[in-house]
Amino acid sequence: MMIPRPLLFILLILAALSLLPMACVLKNWHDPAKTSPRIQINPDMDQQPKFKAQTANPFFADGRAMRVWPAGTVPRGQLRGDDRYYRGLEPDSTFTAVFPVPVSEELLARGRERYDIFCATCHGLGGAGDGVTHRRAEHLAQGTWIPPTDLASQTVVERSHGHLYNSIANGIRNMPAYGHQIPPADRWAIVAYVRALQRARNANLDDVPDEHRRALR
Numbered sequence: 001m002m003i004p005r006p007l008l009f010i011l012l013i014l015a016a017l018s019l020l021p022m023a024c025v026l027k028n029w030h031d032p033a034k035t036s037p038r039i040q041i042n043p044d045m046d047q048q049p050k051f052k053a054q055t056a057n058p059f060f061a062d063g064r065a066m067r068v069w070p071a072g073t074v075p076r077g078q079l080r081g082d083d084r085y086y087r088g089l090e091p092d093s094t095f096t097a098v099f100p101v102p103v104s105e106e107l108l109a110r111g112r113e114r115y116d117i118f119c120a121t122c123h124g125l126g127g128a129g130d131g132v133t134h135r136r137a138e139h140l141a142q143g144t145w146i147p148p149t150d151l152a153s154q155t156v157v158e159r160s161h162g163h164l165y166n167s168i169a170n171g172i173r174n175m176p177a178y179g180h181q182i183p184p185a186d187r188w189a190i191v192a193y194v195r196a197l198q199r200a201r202n203a204n205l206d207d208v209p210d211e212h213r214r215a216l217r
């Protein structure tokens with residue numbers, strides 16, 4: 001059945017008119033000059049009575065919407081109360097001589113892996129201070145290079161565990177800090193591995209099991 005032409009015409013006009021209300025709503029939404037609330041067909045979470053980060057809030061004396069933590073606030077799960085573990089310190093603020101985590105083969109393996117990544121570039125794989133960075137600096141001979149300390153030297157052997165931990169976390173003299181890259185558990189793993197390197201590099205014949213001694217002699 002054919003729809004008569006005039007009727008078709010009227011239907012088309014009606015269809016066009018039916019879009020008008022939606023067009024008005026859309027115009028209302030996108031009018032930047034508007035100050036009154038926009039028409040919300042589905043209010044959902046479009047309008048939230050909140051202040052955004054880095055904005056002003058006249059409610060507070062300092063005019064900032066973002067608030068400073070009250071002094072001493074600690075985020076949940078981030079209380080680092082164990083000074084020995086997190087800072088290598090005893091209650092009297094001296095470096096601890098106690099190794100605060102159990103030493104296991106896994107710990108040493110982890111320490112070796114981390115040492116090879118973070119320390120060996122300067123201190124060398126065996127800790128003698130002959131890493132690639134050092135050798136390169138020697139080659140350039142610019143006169144400004146402070147050589148990395150031999151980690152099996154008497155000074156470092158005599159340093160307490162906490163002292164080594166602190167050197168990794170905060171750096172020492174010309175050595176930069178690695179605390180931002182190496183979390184506490186890995187720092188202790190590295191300290192354990194440095195102890196192993198010292199033991200190995202300062203070993204003598206008495207440390208070798210009997211059955212292997214003859215081969216060495």
Ligand code: HEC
Nearest residue numbers: 118119122146147148149156159167168172173174175178
């Ligand atoms: C960018 C090179 C560099 C890297 C990487 C580096 N060190 Fe050092 N380290 C040095 C230098 C240089 C010194 C000597 C600093 C000085 O005497 O001023 C030093 C000194 C030390 C000392 C001796 C501090 C003392 O008690 O006198 C220790 C221990 C040490 N580093 C451990 C580490 C460990 C562990 C790592 C890996 C986490 C590491 N270093 C990574 C350059 C480096």
